[in-house]
C-alpha cells in the first residue's frame with residue numbers, strides 16, 4: 001500500500017497500531033498492519049510513501065481503526081528526519097582527479 005508501488009516484502013516495512021494507539025514499525029508488531037516502502041538502510045518507511053497514505057487516509061482504512069493524526073505526523077517526522085540525515089551522508093565524495101605529471 002502506501003504509494004501503491006509494486007514491491008516485494010523485502011523492501012517494505014510494516015506499520016501497526018498497538019494497544020496504546022501508537023503506530024509501531026515491525027514485522028512482528030501485533031495487530032493489523034500496513035506496508036510501506038522501506039527507506040533504504042533503515043527500519044523506517046519512506047516519507048513520500050507515508051505522505052501519500054496519509055493524504056488518502058489509508059492508515060485508518062488499512063488498520064481498520066482510527067489512527068490518531070499526531071501518530072501519523074510523528075511517524076512522518078521520524079522518517080523525514082532520517083531521510084534528511086541520509087541525504088547528508090550518502091552522496092559520494094568527489095575526489096578531484098589530479099593529472100599525474102609526465103603521464
Ligand SMILES: [Zn+2]
Pocket residue numbers: 001002003004005036037046049
Ligand atoms: Zn511506497
